[in-house]
């Protein structure tokens with residue numbers, strides 16, 4: 027299998043555990059084990075204290091599947107298979123694609139949403155977000171022109187990483203409807219669901235709308251538990267889920283046993299955890315708006331509608347590659363350049379979910395100030 031290195035993950039691997047400040051992580055401030063266990067009800071405390079570190083059920087522990095299903099409107103029609111979120115992306119493409127198939131995928135995007143179908147022999151056409159009149163937009167008419175008779179999968183990701191874009195519900199349902207009419211499977215990456223900045227932007231899950239679709243979600247972002255490696259695919263298409271479960275025999279076989287119990291605790295306390303994440307992101311968003319208002323000549327900001335990330339543009343006088351290299355060397359601050367998303371638009375990704383974001387953005391602003399007075403490039 028010929029597969030390119032995962033640029034974003036390599037960049038994180040190089041700096042994440044070595045730098046003092048991070049401006050760009052996509053998760054929300056991870057919860058501690060004690061904090062999470064403190065939320066456990068009697069049943070979960072019993073499950074935790076009697077836990078055996080055995081293999082677990084291939085689809086996931088039934089109590090966990092029940093908690094996941096409750097997060098969808100059509101809990102009875104939908105089935106669920108658990109997997110690490112990244113693994114679920116791989117298994118979906120392996121389950122559905124043959125060499126020569128065609129995939130349309132929202133772009134820029136988390137690299138595996140493009141790279142894995144390509145590595146499996148499919149042709150991938152990007153459906154590209156563009157900045158228009160200070161807003162991120164996706165052109166739906168353009169999408170219809172990208173569809174071909176051999177298009178097998180449409181990959182969506184709302185709230186979108188990195189821009190925080192969310193289409194209107196009308197636009198979204200039009201896209202789902204048109205994909206369904208053409209028999210195209212929709213892989214809807216909903217990893218940042220629960221982090222919409224306004225209730226008006228909350229979209230229905232794709233699996234609640236289409237029989238031929240999968241909603242991918244997990245506990246890594248809004249639920250602040252990336253270290254559990256717990257995600258899932260929810261779909262009305264049972265044949266698809268069976269295929270995913272049987273392919274999982276070649277990856278992890280089953281979910282890790284402690285993670286399942288901790289996942290039940292988290293899902294039973296969803297309101298509290300999501301509220302914590304939304305408050306963190308909201309506070310950091312307001313701080314960012316103030317920073318951007320102080321630097322209108324150097325920073326352009328299309329505010330995110332949801333998620334924990336945003337994708338601002340730096341002035342062309344401050345080349346992003348050079349800026350990111352120097353800021354990590356000189357200020358110990360990691361900032362993610364847009365090139366890891368396969369675009370070269372002079373943007374950076376910022377991540378709004380961490381508790382130490384105020385310190386990171388202060389270092390960023392200070393360095394930006396020195397670039398403004400001395401030309402960074």
Ligand SMILES: Cc1ncc(COP(=O)(O)O)c(C=O)c1O
Nearest residue numbers: 052110111112136187215217246
């Ligand atoms: C859009 C999107 N999908 C999937 C994933 C994978 O999630 P995980 O790292 O928990 O496997 C990420 C992680 O950043 C993501 O941003």
